[in-house]
Amino acid sequence: MPVTIVGNNTPTAGGVVYGDGTNYASTAAGSSGQVLQSNGSSAPTWANASGLAAASQAEMEAATSNTVAATPLNTKSHPGVAKVWLRAAANGTSISASYNVTSITDNGPGSITVTIDTDFSSANYVITTFGAGSNANVSQTNWISAQAAGSFTAECINPTFTNVDPLSAWMFACFGDQ
Amino acid sequence: MKIVIKTTDGGVAIMTLVSGSDEAQAIEKWKLANPEKYVSHRQMPDSAIPTDRTFRAAWADITPELTIDIDMAKAAYVQPEPAPAPTKEQLMAELAALTAKIQALE
Numbered sequence: 188m189p190v191t192i193v194g195n196n197t198p199t200a201g202g203v204v205y206g207d208g209t210n211y212a213s214t215a216a217g218s219s220g221q222v223l224q225s226n227g228s229s230a231p232t233w234a235n236a237s238g239l240a241a242a243s244q245a246e247m248e249a250a251t252s253n254t255v256a257a258t259p260l261n262t263k264s265h266p267g268v269a270k271v272w273l274r275a276a277a278n279g280t281s282i283s284a285s286y287n288v289t290s291i292t293d294n295g296p297g298s299i300t301v302t303i304d305t306d307f308s309s310a311n312y313v314i315t316t317f318g319a320g321s322n323a324n325v326s327q328t329n330w331i332s333a334q335a336a337g338s339f340t341a342e343c344i345n346p347t348f349t350n351v352d353p354l355s356a357w358m359f360a361c362f363g364d365q
Numbered sequence: 366m367k368i369v370i371k372t373t374d375g376g377v378a379i380m381t382l383v384s385g386s387d388e389a390q391a392i393e394k395w396k397l398a399n400p401e402k403y404v405s406h407r408q409m410p411d412s413a414i415p416t417d418r419t420f421r422a423a424w425a426d427i428t429p430e431l432t433i434d435i436d437m438a439k440a441a442y443v444q445p446e447p448a449p450a451p452t453k454e455q456l457m458a459e460l461a462a463l464t465a466k467i468q469a470l471e
Contacts, residue, residue, distance in 0.1 A: 278418055280367070280381050289386035292370070292395055293379040296421045300378070302394040304386070335397035352418065 205231055248364065264365070270312070271303055271361035277318075277352045291357075297343035297350030298332075299357055305365055306337035312363025318343050318353030327353060367414055369426050370395065371404040375436060377426050379414055380406075409433075419443070 198204070201216030203223060207230065217223070217233030224234040239256035246252050247264035262268060274283040279293030292300040316329040326346050333340040341359070345351045368380040368388060378399070382391060396403045413432045415424070423439035451459075 280379055280414065282381065282383065285383065288383055290380050290382045290391040290395070292381070293421075294372075294399065295376060295378070295424075296418070300380075300395050300398045302386075302391045302398075304383075333398045333400065335394070338394035338398035340398040 203231065266362070266364070269360045269362055270305075270307065270365055271301070271359065273301060273357070273359045275299065275357045277355050277357065279352075279357065283356065294340065295350065297352055298340065300338060300340045301359060302338045303336075303361075307361070308336065308364045310334050310336050312361055314339055314341075315360045315362075316341050317358045318356070327351065329353070329357075367409050367411055368392070368406050369409050369413075369433070370406040371426050372399075372402045373404055374402070375425055375439070376422070377424050377433065378402075407431075 199213045199216060202213040204211050204213050206212070208228070212230065214223075214231060214233065220236060221233040222236045223231050225231055239254065241258045242252060242255035242261055244261060244264045246255050247257065247261050248266060250266055257265065263270065269286070271287045273285040273288050273291070275281065275285075275291050276283065279291055279299040282288070282291060287304045288301060289304045290302045294300055314331050314334065316331070318327050318329050327343050329341055329343050331339055332342050341357065342350055343353050343357075366382075368382065370378040370380060370392070372378055378395070380391065380395065382388060392403075392406060407426075409431045415433055420435050420440045420443050422443050423436045425434045425436040425439075427434040427436070
């Protein structure tokens, strides 16, 4: 059975045939990259494809929207993401791996200062720290002796409260608002 | 290259910059995490920093040469960290070795 296109029996190049309830009709050709959009019972039309917009820093920090996208650039603003991390040699004079760090300083035995590239918005942020190494008979504790928005100092002490270098490395991760 | 910071207690802090970072800015941030400890700073080659840290607490920057000096007065008070207590396994091994020596004498 032949299909009758209303008004013109020559198919439109790039057009899509649809039914209007009585006859078959054809859309015009869309533009490259466009997608066909339903208009309910009306004729479909071509529309530009639209994805999720990138979340702003404020939206990432609020962590509540489900209609914007996290991107490689703005993911760092999410409150659950570490803003600074670092693994440094026990003597505090070389960095194995780091993010958002500008320098480390060996202040003396068991004392290190870390400076941050993009500062936190205040000194109210969380620092987790560990001294890497393994020796069942050595007990060491790390603690933060000073903390500013763009830097902090950590100490490593033994059971007699004497500053000592960690067994093999300093490790830090920081969380908070920038 | 290292940045050697002289401190108010007569010691030194050794700063390592991440490549491309601003030295002056890092110094200012170091000061905020070490209040009232800064005296002065200067650059030294990596080779100027001792690898032996036995007398780290006595390191100083006294002479004009680009090298780390040892403050002998402080060094006299540096005590090496005591060796950790031996484990049960280590003691058992020592006991076995002593037992073997005693048996060899019998």
